[in-house]
Amino acid sequence: MGKTIAEKIFCEHVGRDVKAGEIVVADIDVSLVQDGTGPLAVRQLEKLELEKLAKPERTVLFLDHSAPASRKELANDHDTLRNFAKKTGAQLSEVGMGICHTVINEIYVNPGDILIGADSHTCTGGALCAFSTGMGSTDVAIGMALGKTWFRVPETFKVFVTGEFPVGVFAKDLILHLIGLIGADGATYKALEFCGPAIENMSMESRFTISNMAVEAGAKAGLIASDETTKKYLEKMGRGSKWRPIAADDDAEYERVIEIDVSYLKPMVSFPHTVDNTRTIEEAAGVVINQVFLGTCTNSRLEDWDVVSRIVKGKRKAPGIRFIAVPGSKYVEKQVMDAGYYQILAEFGAMFLPPGCGPCVGVHGGVPADGEKSLTTMNRNFRGRMGNPKGEIYLASPATVAATAIEGVIADPRKYARELTSKSFPTIVNTEALKRATVMAMESIEKVATETARKLGPRVKETSEIKSH
Amino acid sequence: MALYGKAFKFGDDISTDHIAPGRYFHLRSNLPELAKHVLEDADETFATRVKPGDFVVGGKNFGLGSSREHAPTIIKLAGVGAVLAKSFARIFFRNAINVGLPVLICDTDRICDGDELEVDLEAGLIKDKTNDIELSFTPLPKTMVTILEDGGLVAHIQKHGDFKLD
């Protein structure tokens, strides 16, 4: 019997033949914590007196949810993680470097890896064909120290996607549609495997959007085969040598097969307060919106900014609507700067926050007032998510966010087909400039990420020496 | 081991944002303080009314959303004896076991808010004394029983120095 992608990755990591349903202890390649979950992980390791990490060079601590820190307690939590990085040689992704799921995939994740993260959207790495899954602080802490953890090898749902996306309809609409279809618990404990011609033709950036939201259907992972697109992405990010093809066997066993033809798909909107409360744009159009937000680990990459910039270029946002835009990482920030998108969005009337989670989790900037409605590119809209339980959150694609910002009410992005397909638009403007931006951003990320290890070596005993730096 | 307490009934899809709201992010390193806000966005009065040993009773997909282990931790800190629900989100379920909070899958439709419950973890039985009904719950996977019996994942590793799940 053939194997699913999940089964293949677990077989490699366990060193024997394993099947869905088995409990295994598997080696971990990459692990991450962020500023909301990391301090607890650190305290658990202290309790266990485990100070050595199995793979400090691939253990990454992110300061992204409250970045820059909005309160002294959070600033102190940041310091807990900085000190832990110094002590253990773990990689530190500083304030301003970006969201954990954006950065980890830009720099650390390779096809066939197992990645665990103390953040539910760790499943984003499935787009690179890594078995990536979210866990709690204690699980990840122990995984970081022992280099392994236990898993139940999940059964897989195959999501077979055919057809061509109509203009104005995007990966985000596909994943919202799927979650609406199967429900917020429709894939609990399962892996989703996305395949079919529409996935094969999809950009890496859109694939990240899809895998990112697997957890919103309850799934443990959202996997996509490693193919030529994966290869090109890794080459662009300077680790082409890490590429290898991985795909499910033709005779792999799936618990369920779901087929979607995207040719018939419409822009989708999730209504408050659950992600599976989806409606088509026709049903959603006209709802008055107070604030739009382009950002988060779901939709804050160059492609997302490109779509928004195309639609809003030369226009002014509707009076009375606030528009917050946040790049997912330093790398994205450099790219969108060089492409001129900051300029376009600024002229349109947007305001910017530094790379990070921004208003997504209600920690700082962008908390809505009582009764206000926000339309965002976020991945979840639970009550209170943006910091006010009396606010309402709607989820949609970047294109729908742009159209809505123009009109002040939820609006259909398909109206902007001309802008979206215009060849004269200076997208990916100047390849030389872009290349420069890529190299510069990569260097600055690498520098911060490896600073500790470089300066101090992975295991430093003299803490006084650390302070003198 | 039998647990006694009162049922606090909640609906479907209680997320970790309901349980440990993001606006209290700054209290995550101060769990007793964070626990004062437990389940605040589902029921503002819960934290002041709950007594040690009481039960949180949810519908389907309890604990969906973020991976924050603070959510089951503060439910436990509030003194809750166990969470009962028709189904649980995966990460919450695993976290609850790791922090030593029993999570029981059963047909909670038959339990009403305020009912007096008696839960026998070993026998896998829930008695609703107010309604005079008996419910059974799905046994936990063996791996999780091992971790729970050791007192959570930290205690498990302390005891064995490694995963010892067979």
Ligand code: SF4
């Ligand atoms: S952007 Fe939002 S969903 Fe993504 S990691 Fe940050 S807080 Fe979580």
